[in-house]
Amino acid sequence: MSGFLIAGSAQRLSLRNFLINRGLRIVPALAVDIVVCSLIIGPIITVVYHADYFTDPRFFKYFLNIVGWIHYELPGVFQDNPSQRVNGALWTVPWEIFCYIIMSFLMVTAIVKTRYKLLAVTAAYIVIGLIVQKMPYLFPGSIKPIARFLFMSRGSQLITAFMMGIVAFQFKAVIPHSRWLFAAACLVCVVAIVTLDSRAVESVINRPIVITSLVYITVFIGLTEVPIPAFFRKGDYSYGVYLYHDPFLQIWISSFPTVFLYPKYGALALYLVGLPSALAVAVLSWHFIEKPILGLRKKFSFIAQVRGVEDGNQAGRGSNIRPVAVKS
Incomplete structure (x- = not known):
């Protein structure tokens, strides 16, 4: 969805x-999350002495999450949980950063403004992924791991979704807003979930459809x-x-494992x-961190100065988007 929203x-x-x-x-919100997990949740949950906690290399490495270098564990935190990851959701952060790098390239080359060039680039990414999966022998040994990472890894499907989201924005005036197509798309996803395992659902060959x-x-x-x-x-x-x-799901598991x-x-x-707990903190994050920080855009963007930073649930999310033309 982010590709569609920021296009x-x-x-x-x-x-x-x-x-x-x-x-x-x-x-900013990511940085606060890292601080909360490492300086509040961690010291409360950890089973090691605080002196050991605050001097452990894992404690210091956890702050690298702010710049997209992901480290999941804090010393002695959630040690008895099935997973010791403090925040497993952060695996998407480096891929989101990579998507913004891709968008920067599309902006510099003006491809983002030309729908058919954008469609061609997206199709090329998918086709190269299929080639990497089906004909890996075409790639030299030194390049093969990089190609697999960029085109076949779990995170690479986020790139596909990001690119398709941009394409959807460019073609939004001609894509039908149809309940029948919505039902068909839901059916495709249900069939994929029921008939395929997770690896097959995420495979390169099924990505164009799913x-x-x-x-x-x-x-x-x-x-x-x-x-x-x-x-x-x-x-x-x-x-x-x-x-x-x-983190809050992990806290609940750690507190009441049985x-x-x-x-x-x-x-x-x-x-x-768990979700209501996370929502309560998310409300605080929005009103005390995210929304005030978004107000700083007025200092940098002429458009923001003219329009003002929007309140409500569309702030910073491309709220100028309108429904596509055809409805049924």
Whole structure:
């Protein structure tokens, strides 16, 4: 969805202002999350002495997450959980940074403004991925690991989704906003989940179908006018939920393992208490960190000076987007 949401600003803004806007949206809240996990949650949860905790190399390395160099563990934290990762969701951060590098290239070359060139670049990325998967012998041994990482790894599917999101934005005027297409896309995803294992669903050969369906589903829902509770109209809490949901799920598991690791129903109970906990912190993150920081865009962007930084759940999220032309 991020490719779709930021494509508009990528066409309006200079590269400098675009990168400043993205940095202000991503980095401050991420930095606060890292500080909260390492300096508040960690010392409370850890099973090692605080003197050992604060001198352990893993404690210092955890702050590298702020710049996208991901480290998952803090000393003695969640040691008895099935996973010792403090925040497993951070694996997407380096890939998001890479997507912004790709967008920078598309902006400098003006490809982002030319729909068919953009479509060709996206198709080329998918085709190269298929070649890497099906004909790896075409690549020298030294290049093969890099090619697999860029085109076949788990994170590379985020690049595919990002590129398809930009394409969807460029073609939004001609893509039907259809309930039937939405139902068909949902059916494709359900069939993929039921009939394929996770590795097959994420494989390069299935990405054009599965990710295209997911992009359509996401954009359709995002552009469909549905009643939104007043609470959620007060801010954009999605990024905060992304940052804090995993640490809070881990906290609940660590505190009540017999409840939340119970077969069948434990996972449901975990999400019933974990997500509201993360949402509560996300609300604080938006109103005290993210929203004030986004106000700084006025100092850098002429467009922001003219329009003002928007309040509500579309701030910083490309809220000028309108539904596609054809509805059925």
